[in-house]
Amino acid sequence: MNDNMPVCMCKIPPKLQKNQMYEAIAAYVRNIPVEQRTADDIYEKRLAICSECEALVGGLTCKYCGCFVLARARKDSQQCPMPGRNCWE
Ligand code: SF4
Numbered sequence: 001m002n003d004n005m006p007v008c009m010c011k012i013p014p015k016l017q018k019n020q021m022y023e024a025i026a027a028y029v030r031n032i033p034v035e036q037r038t039a040d041d042i043y044e045k046r047l048a049i050c051s052e053c054e055a056l057v058g059g060l061t062c063k064y065c066g067c068f069v070l071a072r073a074r075k076d077s078q079q080c081p082m083p084g085r086n087c088w089e
Contacts, residue, residue: 025068025070025071028068028071029070029071029074032074032075036075036076036077037074037075037076038073038074038075038076039076043073043074045088046069046073046080046088047069047070047073049080049087049088050062050069050073050080050087053082053087055082056069062080062081064081064082064083065081067081073088
């Protein structure tokens with residue numbers, strides 16, 4: 001993602017917006033209850049698949065659900081939302 005590309009159109013400088021967004025995602029992931037989290041090895045596999053996927057937008061979100069993949073992949077109950085195909089399996 002380009003540092004000069006704003007995440008939103010507020011007056012917060014784009015670089016700060018991005019940092020705040022990453023911090024918010026990291027805080028969300030940290031707060032997922034342990035019993036709901038994907039195991040580390042599976043999480044890494046899911047993210048490796050997302051990183052090569054044509055549906056990954058801006059390196060962060062999935063075009064099919066709009067989720068931040070870093071967050072969605074960390075929840076064990078979630079599946080890849082690609083229509084007709086679960087790329088994570
Ligand atoms: S379609 Fe599936 S593999 Fe592709 S970015 Fe979305 S969640 Fe990741």
